[in-house]
Ligand SMILES: [Ca+2]
């Protein structure tokens with residue numbers, strides 16, 4: 001069987017997941033293969049139909065967290081919900097502002113381990129608030145009022161969660177200089193750990209901070225900054241490894257950051273767009289590898305696709321890139337820890353439910369990558385009656401890997417026989433939906449898992 005071809009087959013389950021902890025939503029599964037990689041694709045609707053103002057998705061430890069603002073304009077509310085990759089909701093949506101005192105508005109979120117942090121600007125007062133939750137939707141702290149701020153546009157603040165730390169960062173673009181970056185670091189329980197002194201950008205304008213926390217707790221930060229007039233194209237960005245913000249270390253002239261993240265080999269990765277006028281690589285997107293002192297390492301890595309909508313890297317070095325091609329088709333590309341393309345940019349439309357397209361993905365953070373390889377996508381319709389939030393996951397799998405250990409070998413034989421003889425029992429044992437079991441075990445790609453898959457399965461084992 002040739003898995004190198006790009007293939008799509010539809011045989012998964014479409015149904016209502018009705019068990020007590022499950023989200024009451026349609027869950028659609030199918031599979032997509034590209035290059036050597038096959039993915040189980042799941043799409044589901046995480047909330048009741050409603051108008052969504054903003055939405056952030058983040059993922060770690062096998063769980064995706066969705067933070068969103070929804071409701072009628074006069075009564076917007078912010079929620080956090082956690083899901084498994086099959087669309088099963090782990091708890092009822094948790095209100096971010098339980099007392100509805102400050103009304104979450106635009107927000108951002110991040111997740112590491114079992115901690116999900118949500119950072120938002122209040123719709124009622126000029127202040128920013130932080131609240132952390134566990135995967136059960138239990139708030140780990142009360143509202144933390146991080147900063148009163150006179151001016152801050154959506155996208156001018158970011159939150160990052162790392163080992164025992166949550167960092168909230170804002171850019172203060174006040175009318176009067178200095179234009180400062182303010183970072184405050186808290187424990188997951190909301191206790192202040194350190195309040196970095198404001199970091200002067202030494203520029204007239206700064207936008208789009210992106211941050212991550214390294215394994216040893218340092219804060220990585222990238223942002224764009226206008227060197228003279230706010231509306232001129234001169235931008236640079238910096239990464240600093242010290243939570244005090246005292247060590248601006250790196251500047252890439254005429255660039256605009258997409259995201260920054262730490263790597264587990266002690267380096268940092270910075271994705272950016274080249275905005276140098278007249279450059280042959282104008283508008284081309286790259287990754288720059290840096291030491292935490294800001295020294296460039298190696299050559300620039302050119303991203304496989306242009307027009308990045310979002311990029312997500314994990315500590316193990318995996319990278320997923322969501323982009324849109326010249327035909328307005330959404331694509332996902334996957335890179336390994338050496339930034340080699342392991343899965344050519346494959347189309348994700350039509351997705352199983354209400355396909356995301358140019359008009360539908362416009363939320364603040366539509367892409368997340370769990371270090372276990374699961375790619376999370378979030379989107380919602382722009383307007384009208386279908387303004388729901390949708391969630392999609394792409395889970396890497398190997399056809400024939402029946403015991404789900406990432407390998408296809410003789411240890412899969414017993415599980416294959418189990419699935420053939422008792423599909424519900426197999427699915428329950430491996431904690432996957434029956435439809436997913438069928439996709440993994442349907443070696444001859446006819447849409448069914450049955451005796452006709454035995455010979456192809458044996459052939460697959462013989463190839464290994
Ligand atoms: Ca296996």
Ligand SMILES: [Ca+2]
Nearest residue numbers: 442444446448
């Ligand atoms: Ca089959």
